[in-house]
Amino acid sequence: MADQADVENALAALVANAIYPNGTGAASVTGQVCKVYRGYPNPSALDADLAAGIVHVSVMAGDRLVRNVTRYPRQWQVVKPVSQVLSVMVQGVSATFSGTCAVGQLAGVLVNEQTFSYAVQASDSPATVASNLAAMIRAAGWIVNYAGAGLTVPGADRFAARVVAGGGALQEIRRQVQDFKVTMWCPSPMVRDEIAPVIDEALTAVKFMPLADGSAGHMVFAGTATQDGGAETSLFRRELVWAVEYPTTLAQMAPAMLFGTVTAMADAVVLGDFQS
Template identity: 40%
Template sequence: MADISDVEKAIVTLVSAALYPNGTSEPSAIAAPCKVMRGWPVPGQLDTDLGTGTLTVSVFPMAGMERNTTRFTTDLQTLSIPAPTITATVAGQTITFAGTIGAAQNVGVTLGDWQPASQTFVYPATISDTMTTIAAGLAALLVAGGVAATSSGAVLTLPATAIATAIVGVYGTMWQEFKRQERGVMVSLWCPDPTMRDLAAPIIDLALVKNEHLLLPDGSGARMVYQRTMISDERQTLNIYRRDLIYMVEYGTTVITTYPQIISTKAVIQ
């Protein structure tokens, strides 16, 4: 589910990457230690960091700068449908299973001559299964349903009169957006001198404005638009030179759910 905390984390990641383009094991882009954090700085820690020449960048959602921008339906939307990794090959009266199991999948065998109508027998394969256990599981289901089926290794054998098809269904992810909001986020630079502020601010501002579209952890996106900049020297007697970058971020509150593909409307499942 996307939340303002996810937006903050995404911005922290962007700012950190801009200040440390070669990784944190290498010097920063301003040749000084940098700390990027969510939330408002703790005064005591901030004083310590400023005293050691450290740039602190805080990412904080602004009070009173939020509005409801909901305008989409709550219909389910497909996020991803992976390709099956199990194959089921029908040759006469045998079905041979092959492949690997990287994720749960449903393996179904449909008998076209089943009375009073065709019916599908479904084995829910998990990552602990093998092709052999899949074939054995389906054989057991068929036998329980009155079909004289057998298995040997990864091969399932059906009676001579059976007309069969096989299908493999995967689990896809769907998402729903229940509401949408726009929130002001303040990215503040706390610097021990104006020179550091002048070096760091353009780097951070450019990184933010170039990444208008944020990818959030749940797979949804947020749109970030620049609003204004504020500069404060009012605490320079304490060696605090500050610059605030204000961005409006619009994002949805979403829920992601995993659903199995439908491989039959009438099935016998283990």
């Protein structure tokens, strides 16, 4: 089911795709080094990066309480399968993505017992899929080597990567609207004014944002604010707020199984530990 974390991950991916359309292994569209992540920045790391001219973009839930807007009947809705046009090749602890990207596909990486899944966005390329998965794996504490459309997790004892296409059915059991803040922490007002329109345009272009469970979040612009740190600091901040309406769902065979385990017994086969 969709969760606040799924919405934050999807928003962070849209922001990263806008800033790094060829993945983080290439230069950003504005020329600045940018770090995109969920949550509030670490103050000491932020200060050091701002002094070095590095931009931070954080994505987190807003301060307003979640509003319950449940209004649809509980009915199973078939999720039409899409053609799988993205593929991945695995060699040891490395994965390389290729092909084309289409909404409805789910890319995933298994590192030891941890799974990382990414709902492919319309703005993606194989390089940005690899880049966004690398960011998730790195956020979990793993060392990740990333270049082009490939990633490597040298410390992994067990490694797998797959791409699946969505299908099955979803039943919506709740619907909510929640504010999410996309905040740019910049070293100068010029840098802020250069990067803010790139992110604003990319998010404004999206009306329904695909989520990892096969559903989508409806995005509505909810406001913006600018804050200058003053002469004594090097922090220049811009905040974009989006109200996202997204469902909580039950799933049947959706979106697809990325990873699972099979235990063979004398007279039966037990399936378990599925991750999607």
